[in-house]
Amino acid sequence: MKFFSYIVLPKEISDFERGYLRRVNRIALAFFALHIPVYTAIAWFNDTRPALAFGLTLLVFLGPLVASRALQNPRSVSLVFGITAMAMGGLLVNFGRGPMTIEMHFYFFVLLALLSVFGNPLPIVVAAVTVTLHHAVFWALFPEAVFNYEASLGAVALHATFVALESAAACFVARSFFDNVIGLDRIVQARTLALDLRNLELSLILDNVGQGLLTVDRAANVPAERSAILGSWFGAPVPGETLFSWVSRVDASAGAWLEVSWDSAFDDILPVEVTLDQFPKRLRAGKRHLELEYRPIFSGKAVDKLLVVVSDVSDRVERDEAELLQRELLAAFQRVLSDRLGFLDFLDEAARLVAAVSNSTLTHVERLRALHTLKGNLAIFGIGGLAKHCHDLESAVHENDEALDPATCAELERLWQAFTGRLARILEASPDGVLNIARSEYDALRVALRDGKLDNMQVLSRLDRWLWEPVEKRLQQMGDQAKGLAKRLGKGEVEVQIAAANVRVTGKRWAPFWSAMVHIIRNSVDHAFENEAERQKGAGTKTPKLELSAEERDGAVVIIVRDNGRGIDWEAVRSRAESLGLAARTRADLEQALFADGLSTKREVSDVSGRGVGMAAVLRECQALGGRITIESSSAGTMFRFTIPDRPTVRPSSASSSPLRTGVFDRA
Amino acid sequence: MGKKVIVIDDSQTVRQQVGRALSEAGFEMIEAVDGKDGLIAIRNTADLAMAICDVNMPGMNGLDMLEALSSSGSKLPVLMLTTEGQSELIARAKKWGAKGWIVKPFKPEMLVAAVKKLTAA
Numbered sequence: 001m002k003f004f005s006y007i008v009l010p011k012e013i014s015d016f017e018r019g020y021l022r023r024v025n026r027i028a029l030a031f032f033a034l035h036i037p038v039y040t041a042i043a044w045f046n047d048t049r050p051a052l053a054f055g056l057t058l059l060v061f062l063g064p065l066v067a068s069r070a071l072q073n074p075r076s077v078s079l080v081f082g083i084t085a086m087a088m089g090g091l092l093v094n095f096g097r098g099p100m101t102i103e104m105h106f107y108f109f110v111l112l113a114l115l116s117v118f119g120n121p122l123p124i125v126v127a128a129v130t131v132t133l134h135h136a137v138f139w140a141l142f143p144e145a146v147f148n149y150e151a152s153l154g155a156v157a158l159h160a161t162f163v164a165l166e167s168a169a170a171c172f173v174a175r176s177f178f179d180n181v182i183g184l185d186r187i188v189q190a191r192t193l194a195l196d197l198r199n200l201e202l203s204l205i206l207d208n209v210g211q212g213l214l215t216v217d218r219a220a221n222v223p224a225e226r227s228a229i230l231g232s233w234f235g236a237p238v239p240g241e242t243l244f245s246w247v248s249r250v251d252a253s254a255g256a257w258l259e260v261s262w263d264s265a266f267d268d269i270l271p272v273e274v275t276l277d278q279f280p281k282r283l284r285a286g287k288r289h290l291e292l293e294y295r296p297i298f299s300g301k302a303v304d305k306l307l308v309v310v311s312d313v314s315d316r317v318e319r320d321e322a323e324l325l326q327r328e329l330l331a332a333f334q335r336v337l338s339d340r341l342g343f344l345d346f347l348d349e350a351a352r353l354v355a356a357v358s359n360s361t362l363t364h365v366e367r368l369r370a371l372h373t374l375k376g377n378l379a380i381f382g383i384g385g386l387a388k389h390c391h392d393l394e395s396a397v398h399e400n401d402e403a404l405d406p407a408t409c410a411e412l413e414r415l416w417q418a419f420t421g422r423l424a425r426i427l428e429a430s431p432d433g434v435l436n437i438a439r440s441e442y443d444a445l446r447v448a449l450r451d452g453k454l455d456n457m458q459v460l461s462r463l464d465r466w467l468w469e470p471v472e473k474r475l476q477q478m479g480d481q482a483k484g485l486a487k488r489l490g491k492g493e494v495e496v497q498i499a500a501a502n503v504r505v506t507g508k509r510w511a512p513f514w515s516a517m518v519h520i521i522r523n524s525v526d527h528a529f530e531n532e533a534e535r536q537k538g539a540g541t542k543t544p545k546l547e548l549s550a551e552e553r554d555g556a557v558v559i560i561v562r563d564n565g566r567g568i569d570w571e572a573v574r575s576r577a578e579s580l581g582l583a584a585r586t587r588a589d590l591e592q593a594l595f596a597d598g599l600s601t602k603r604e605v606s607d608v609s610g611r612g613v614g615m616a617a618v619l620r621e622c623q624a625l626g627g628r629i630t631i632e633s634s635s636a637g638t639m640f641r642f643t644i645p646d647r648p649t650v651r652p653s654s655a656s657s658s659p660l661r662t663g664v665f666d667r668a
Numbered sequence: 669m670g671k672k673v674i675v676i677d678d679s680q681t682v683r684q685q686v687g688r689a690l691s692e693a694g695f696e697m698i699e700a701v702d703g704k705d706g707l708i709a710i711r712n713t714a715d716l717a718m719a720i721c722d723v724n725m726p727g728m729n730g731l732d733m734l735e736a737l738s739s740s741g742s743k744l745p746v747l748m749l750t751t752e753g754q755s756e757l758i759a760r761a762k763k764w765g766a767k768g769w770i771v772k773p774f775k776p777e778m779l780v781a782a783v784k785k786l787t788a789a
Contacts, residue, residue, distance in 0.1 A: 256755035260762065261769075270747075270768040274782045278771050399724050399751055 007121045007171065009178060013075065016185035017119070017178075021074035024117055028081045029068055032061050035088055043095040053095045060087045075120055082123030085111040086130040090138075105159075112166050119178040121171035128167040132160065199225070212310035215297060216243050218266045220259075230310060233285050243308070250285035265296065266303050272296045276306075283310075289317040324385045325422070331382025333426050341473055345515075346381055347420065350374060354416045358409035367404060368397060386419055435466055441502045469507040471559070472500035474514045475548040478561075482521045482546050491529040491544060499549040505557055505646050513621040513644075519614030520561050520640055521546075528565020528638055556627075559642040568594070568633040591631050595619040670694040671717035671787045676706035676733070677749065678725045682772070686720060686749075689776035690783060703728025707736055710744060717787040718745040720779075723757050723769075731757060734764040745786045749774070 013021075036057045043053030067080040089108040096104040108131060115124045139156065206213055207228035214226035222237040231237075237246050244262070248255025257280045264275040276294045283290040291313045297305040335343040356362060356370035375390035393412065396403040445462055448454045454462070479496035486494040529544040547562040570590055577584040577593035584593060595615045622629055627644030673695045675686045687697040698713060700706040702725045710716060719737075723730040734746055748761050748769040758769055767786055770779060 253753050253755065257753060257758075260755045260758045264768055269786070271781045271785050274770070274778045274785075275768065277775070277778050278769060 006175060007125055009075065009120055009122070013073075014182065014185055017182045018074060020182065021078060021118065025068055025074055025077045025081070028078075029064055032064060032081075032084055032088060035091075036061060039091060039095055042092070046096060046098050048095045048097055053091070056091055057088070060084060060091060063087075075118075075122070078118040078120055078123045079126050081118070082115055082125075082127040083130050085115060086127050086134060089131070090134055109162070109166055112163070113170055116170040116174040116177065119174055119182050121174050124167050124170045124174060128163055131163060135159070210312065213307065214243075215305045215307050217305045218263070220244060220262055222246055233288065233290065233310070233312070247283065251283045254280040254283050265294070265306060268302065272303055287314065288312055289314045321385075328383050328385055328419070329422060329426065331384075332423055335381060336426055339473075339477070342477060343381070346377060347423075350377055351416070351420075353377070354413055357404070358406075358413060360406075364404070368394070371397075383419065386415060389415060436470070437466055438470070438502050441466070444502075465504050468504035469510070470500065471503045471505055471550040471557070472498065474517075475500055475550060477514075478517055478521050478548055479546065481518055482525050485522060485525045486529065486544065489526060490531045491525060494525065494529070494544045494546055497545070497547045497549075499547070499551075501549075501551050503550040503552055503557055509625065510646075513625055516614075516617040516621040517559075517561075519618050522614065524561065524563045524565065524638065527569075528563045528567070530566070553643075555645060556643050557646045559644070560639060561642075562637060562639040564637040567635045567638055568631070570633075591629075594631070595629075670696050672696045672698060672713060672715055673718055673720065673783060673787070674698040674700060674706065674709055674713065674716060675720045676700040676703065676709075676725070676730070677720075677722040678702055678727075679722070682722065682749070685774075685776075686779065689779050693780045693784070695783065695787075702726065703730065703733035703736075706733055710737070710742070716744060718747065718767075718783065720747045720749060720783070723748050723750045723754065723761065731760050731764065734761060734766055738765045747782060747786060 036054065039057045040050050040054040042048075044050035061084075064077070064080050064084045068077050071077050071080070086108065089105075089111060092107050093101065093104045112124065112127060115127055135156070202225065206226065209227055210229065212227045212230035212233065214223055214230065216223060220242045222241050222243055234246050234249055242259075244255045244259035246255075247258055261275065261279055264270065265272055265279070276296065279292065279294055281292055283292060289312070291311045293309040293311075295307040295309070296303045297307055332343070335346075353370045353374040357367050357374065359367065362370075371390055371394055375387055375394060378384075378387035378390060389412065393403065393408065396408075445459070448462075449459065475498045479498055482496060483494050486492065524546060525544075542564060545564045547560070549560045549562075551558050551560075570587075573590050573594055574584045577590065577596070580593075580596070582593045582596055583589040595618065619629065622642055622644065625644045625646075627642055630639075630641040630643070632639040632641075673690055675683050675690075675697060676699075677683050677686070678701055683699050683701075687699065691697055695717075698709060698716075700709045703721075704727060706719065706721065707728075710719060721730040721733060728736075730748055734748075737744065737746065745767045746765070748758070748766045749772055750758060750761075750769050751772050761769060768782060770782065
């Protein structure tokens with residue numbers, strides 16, 4: 001019965017309703033208590049037995065008084081008030097009898113309306129029923145108590161109609177009050193519960209997602225709703241801590257950058273995509289690499305909050321770094337296999353350059369040049385990671401001169417050490433523990449043994465030789481240098497022929513000599529061969545050729561460098577020598593002069609030659625090995641022959657104190 | 669003709685990059701090589717819409733130029749170019765009224781969007 005469930009409220013009384021009804025019931029009690037003196041006064045003024053008025057009013061008042069003490073259910077107390085109200089109405093009509101009897105009836109209608117304050121249709125219904133019964137009974141028994149004139153049935157019916165209408169309206173108001181005000185509390189509770197549930201689900205998501213999510217407003221306080229994982233990355237935030245100070249715990253510069261840029265995302269001066277693009281994107285949290293993304297959350301047109309997404313990309317970064325290292329190592333390995341000597345030379349030079357960069361006694365310009373060269377060399381040899389580090393360092397120095405501070409240099413050295421450390425294994429992979437022997441060497445020994453041509457000592461000596469360094473590699477290096485140089489100087493393609501005949505020499509002793517030989521190569525390529533311009537002028541069309549050979553003769557090793565260029569210009573040598581105050585009479589003089597410090601027939605000093613220092617180094621190293629130089633030169637070409645004794649019995653240290661110029665040069 | 673924008677940077681590469689990005693977007697470019705140069709150019713150029721200025725420059729740097737500009741009461745919008753991690757410098761730039769900043773190396777589309785917005789008023 002929908003009518004029934006409308007009039008009668010659902011059983012459950014919420015705390016809100018209880019509290020409300022307690023208040024209202026108390027007010028109602030006070031209201032009716034006031035009736036006692038008021039009715040007594042009215043009766044006294046009206047001369048309608050005030051004592052009786054006092055007594056009856058008090059009696060009626062006792063009803064709700066007792067009810068409010070005795071009844072537990074506050075709604076029941078409200079019901080009693082409904083009856084009380086009507087009873088009071090009757091009393092007023094009675095004791096207010098006189099010229100305004102009709103007007104006294106207004107009380108009923110006022111109270112009927114007021115009863116809706118209980119938020120309950122039932123007191124109103126009860127009141128309406130009460131008043132109807134009251135009227136029925138009194139009209140039947142004491143008509144003059146109700147009406148002060150002969151009331152027709154129509155008049156009564158009219159009264160009843162008004163009562164009914166008003167009761168219905170009041171019930172509507174009361175029920176609406178219950179549903180929407182008292183009931184509101186229940187609705188709010190239900191909604192809050194639903195919200196809590198949703199927050200719980202959200203927390204579950206936030207805490208189980210691998211990324212750190214949080215929404216932050218302009219004030220940048222760390223919100224309570226955030227992914228749990230952020231706590232493990234940054235530590236638990238202090239209440240009221242800003243995002244900046246939280247981030248600064250692990251990465252101070254990123255935190256500072258975030259703080260200084262933060263407002264710009266909310267102020268609409270630059271487009272928000274631009275401002276967010278300037279925010280820090282990477283963080284270091286201890287060993288972790290964290291990546292940050294920002295998304296604006298709008299409220300209307302303005303940015304209200306930022307969604308910050310923090311991701312742990314350590315794995316990816318590690319993988320990228322490992323891949324880079326692998327590639328470097330691979331490049332190094334390839335080099336070591338194909339050109340071990342060249343690679344070792346590169347390592348030596350690079351180590352020197354690293355030291356130069358850190359060397360604060362050098363000028364800033366010199367250190368920068370060392371850095372630049374180092375970068376270039378590293379790039380050539382495929383050491384990408386270190387090359388990039390140098391490149392970044394160069395850029396930093398370009399922006400800010402202070403960048404070459406001790407800490408940065410120490411970092412560079414550390415990285416270099418790490419690199420050479422990794423290389424140690426590679427270098428061992430083609431170690432000196434493994435011998436490289438040409439097939440022809442092996443065959444030669446075998447045949448000699450088979451034919452009984454060698455005694456034990458000779459066999460031993462041959463085997464020992466296999467420990468020595470093959471000259472062929474060095475000659476190849478020189479050939480490569482020649483080719484590269486020729487290209488750079490515009491001399492065209494140089495044909496290089498190498499004939500090394502499995503000659504081997506003791507490694508360490510000869511190293512400085514090979515270093516110096518580069519000057520002979522440079523000289524040949526630079527002086528002997530024509531460049532493009534000269535070739536066009538002259539008629540010479542012969543292909544530049546360079547022969548590099550090594551042979552063993554009479555217990556000595558002979559290295560020959562022969563080119564088919566235009567030959568040494570002895571006249572130029574003579575005039576240069578004379579201007580330097582050197583002896584320039586005989587051919588021998590001139591040959592000596594050729595190797596003197598400071599001599600160069602080149603007018604300009606180029607990066608390549610012309611300084612006059614290189615040839616002197618050649619002479620020095622050849623002497624150091626106890627060797628002699630022979631020069632042959634004509635318009636058909638130039639030949640340098642280096643005859644160097646290289647038996648194990650020769651003690652290297654004595655060579656440096658060998659007699660100076662005499663005896664070094666042989667006439668061909 | 670488009671709106672005039674001045675770029676102040678000691679690196680020719682940067683001036684070129686900025687110039688190219690903005691001229692393609694229809695702006696007319698003026699260049700200056702340091703702060704002092706920039707101030708003179710700003711004073712002598714009529715209808716300048718905004719300035720783009722590097723923070724680190726030899727001679728008078730970007731911050732000093734900004735200070736000089738704002739002390740002289742100029743309302744010219746200035747956008748700073750900076751490298752990563754220079755928070756103290758940016759804080760000072762903010763104090764002296766820079767409208768914003770962009771970190772080098774910059775993305776052309778970001779620069780164009782910023783300039784368009786700052787010159788739209």
